[in-house]
Amino acid sequence: TTGQTVQVRINDRGPYGRGRVIDLSFAAAKRLGMISKGMDEVEVRVVSIP
Template sequence: MSLIVSLMLFFSNIKSAEVLPGLIQKGKASFYSKKFNGRKTYYGERVSSDALEGAHLHLPLNTLVEVTNLDNQRSVIVRINDRGPFSKGRVIDLTHAAANALGMVSKGIANVSLRVVGKGRAIALSPSAFSAPIAFQSMLEPVL
């Protein structure tokens, strides 16, 4: 019993990812197959291949994450709205629009870095603002 209480006290002092802007993770990214378009996410939303959204195993719903393709340095900000990926070695699953913005559609998988930039909905709900992702590169800080 005391072990459980000790663990609870230990983990209660750890801040969640939503209050740790700048948290960085590196790994492989993949993107949703077209067959998932319209299906429900873990949180009950519908997957839209046109939205800038993604799935992460641990980040909370509505966390905004800057994803940078380490091969070409292209970046996009996505909103976490699903759980996953469930393939070993992958850190994020992206919608087709986000994968296209990163220039990874032809390869299917890319080496990426993730940086938490905040919490919200506004950026991810307007994918038309990112129709020319290269034009917005100057607004995003590179992840080193």
């Protein structure tokens, strides 16, 4: 675990790939250092519900 965090807003459906929980934007993936991997494990937490 890297300890990196990024806060995102869920604004669409998906993900559409099998075995995936969430698809991140390029910017969010870049902040987490995931660009070269393409896919990685992440922890998802709900911060607030509008």
